Amino acid sequence: MQNDAIDNLLISISRFVAVDSAGVAITEIDLREGGILIGGGNIGKTSLLNAIRLFLLPEENFKNSKKKFGFADKEGKFYSDDESFEHYFPSNSSFLILECDNYLGGPLPHCQILYRGSAEKLDYRRMFTSLRYGQIRHLFWNDNSGDDGIGGRVDGLSPAKVQAFLKREDKYFKTLMRATAIKEVIYANQLLDIDAMRFCLFPLKETDDANVGAFRALVRLLFDMKTGSDTVRLAVANIIESQKKERKDTLNFDIDAFIEHNNNLSRSERLLKHIYSLKPNFDKLVASYESLILNKSAEDDLMQYAMMLQDRISKEHVDLGIEETLRQSIDGRIKTLDHDIFQTQKQQQELNGSRDQLERLQKQLDDKLQKTQLVINQYNESETIEFIIAGHREHLADKQQELEFKQDVQKRQDELLNLNKEITKLKDQELRYQTSIDNQQYKLFNQLAESVWLKFAAINIEVAEANPNRELIPSEVEKITAFTDLMVSHQDGFDLFGVKLNAITVDQRESDQIRLNKVREQLQIKQRQANNIIAIDKESRIEQMRTISTLTTEIKRTKAEIELLMAFTSCRQQLKEVCSELEILENKQQKLIQQQQSQQQVVNEEKQKLALQQEKVTQLTMHFSQLKEYQSSAHSLLEAHNLPTKDFSVMPNLTLALTEEVLLKYSDNLRKKAASRTVVTEGIHDFVREQVLENDDKIMYSFVADDVLAHAFGQLQSRYQGLDDEFDILRKHFIEHKHSIHSIINELKNNREMVRQFEQSINRAFSGVSINDLIQVEASIKVEPRFNDLVAEIEHLDTHSDQKASEQFIERLKAFSQKFFPDGKAALLTMEQIVSGVAYRVKKQGKNGWENKSQSTSTIMLINLKLVEILLGRLRNSACTTHFPLIIDEGASVDSSQFDWLLPNLKQAGFRVLSASTNSASSEIIFKFGQHFRLDAMRTATPYHPARTIAFTGMPDCFYSKGSLLDREQLDMFGEADE
8 A cells, every 4th residue: 555645645446347237247347547448349448437427427327327437339329218227237237336445534445335226217326335346256156166267247236235244344334316415425524524434435615516526527527528529618617616506606687588578668669659650540530530520320221211111022922923823824835735745745755765775676686587597598498497406516526526635635546446446347348248249140140040149138137138258058058049049938028936027129229339438438427537537647736727717617617607597487487567567666666756746735735825924923023133232232231231131220211212222322321431440440440450459359340339449549649649758757667677787787797707817727727737748838728608798798789778788789688598598488597608628729849839730639638638647636635635537438549659658647637547448559559558358268157147247357467567556555554474
């Protein structure tokens, strides 16, 4: 340990441990000398470092995580509340532990432990123990677990188990959940009270909200040194804000209310000027109102005319009804006759329909008979219909068989086999007949006596026609003769043992040559059929399809002709019947035509009577309609002017002429009165719309009652008579309103002055500071332009005149209000709203002037680090010193030459720089950091969860010959080894 630690009142954050959190099973990181975390990509190096800020801020949950912690990915996209909660506290065995050496709170390090709370509330909770991490490590990690020597989970690990142990072993153990209690503990500044300081991480000068807010912004900056981030501005703004409470410079002026009041006064001024500009319109309105009063009896005259007109109309209505009844009677008779004619025409139409059907049927039958006759004409006249049908059917069977052969290979093969058998049989017969002809002298016919042969032929002609091709021997002739002798001759033939045999004449006998010719003819037919079948197999697919199509067409045509032939007799009979029916219909049609002509003559006579009566009714109707038009016009006028249209309260006038001229006269009188009233009403409406008169919910109707109209006119007269007095009152209000602005002027100036003074104090702190090759640095705190514009406009404001504030000032004030108070409500003006950024200008060694060009990322980061050191010093209790972690993410991306100045200076200022890099980090960078942690070198076989297996539980790799500070501390704790 450092020997001067207690003298310096040192608070040093020394160790960070993550258990089953942020992608690791366990990671133990020594923070005392800083270092760089090495490991593969996306294993959680940066998120482990970022977890330290959970200990430094007095938060209770991850709600609004973006604002509280600012956890973000490489592209700057913020993680959601749920993502952050589940990343750091994914299970009940997830813990984050921070060990701190606090010599104000006791001689040994203490630990702050964070663990998972309610998942619904996204909260995490804290335990504080005065035990160092080495005394509680066995609660979280079992070095003897597994066979690889890495260690593994502790079975049954839970917050309840940890709490039970700490309550038993540590009398100072405590748990805190409320933010107010947490900040009192971790920001304690009661240096002489050991119990109060026991778990302090950073001793603030004051633990009020302003200082805590400033420290929160600096913590964000310590973990986010990117030059493009907004953390530097927020840190500066919060530091300035923390000074307001002492100076009482909070802005609580209701700007929107001030602007609204100013707008109201401006509207009042515009309204009075506008009312004055409308004085000529009022003078014209006075003349129209006087004209309106002169016209009062126009309504009564019109109602009297309407009443007398109604009486006349009632009388003529009765006369018109009588004549109309007579006209309707004649019209009724005509309609009855028209109906009869219609029925006659309907019967004619029905007959026409029947005739059309019969004519269509006649044509169909005639067409069929003609087609059938064409088929019959192809045959001889002697041939009957039955013979023609038989021929067609035979032809159809041949074509169907031919089609089957075309379509079915197996049928063709079977038929060809049968044909070949028949051909063979016919050839045998041909040979036999030819042999018989060649040996004609040996035929039984020529060797037997004719009487014997005739008996033999009666028994069997084929046996009788046999040819033994040799001469019969006498015994054979005798036997045949003897056999035939058994047959007894009679008139029709022979009798053999009671069997009657028909006699055959010699003329009936077919010669062998005739039989040979028949056999040859049959042989040719069969051979031709066989050849046709063989030819089918040789045809191409296209030829077969063409032949099949031809056969199909022929079969279809043949079937159709068979149907025509079979229906021929029936069609002839049906055609005869149809012709007879057509003749009957024609006779009926002639009778109906004569009937219709007779009916039409009667109708014409009745129509002449109707025309005369119609003319009489028309004349009466025209006069009645004229009266109705007068009545309608009068009724419209009455309605237009909201007058009664019946039950008139006027006296009758029997001498009143009910003419159009009288109506026009009364209408014109009423129009003139209405026009005057309309001009007055619209004039009053215009003054209401122009806000000269107030709308009392009656005055803006299309028709305004006379008393309301008179009242409104009287108000308008009074308004113009008192216009000068209203101008005097408005000027007094302007003076009072201007006096109320002094407070906002002073508050805005004070806020601007505070920014200027803080900028000067920062630059005084930078005075004499050298950063790397920079010999001088100055900071410029940028202010929101709309705030600057408003402060500049204030300088030109005259608060003592009786005129309203200038439009320029009001516009600046509106822009300021919209930017800083978008909800339109009075609120506190914070420096976070006013300060828009921080910029630097520098002087480099060997150069006299200021650098105009922008500095490199590394240079700006070095200046930001120095600014953090200055700002933390202002928040920290000046009696204490701290060793605080500072994060430079992706340290390998920073120019390595910068570390030669950066690391020693930051260490001297109380910071321990931590960074993270992939395995590609150069050895030069690792050497400059001094020690490094290879996080993913080992993975446990027994993790708390299969997704988190990384286990870093050893010492960091170090380039120091004496080992790390942690090594030396452990040696000091156990004393010198005995020789």
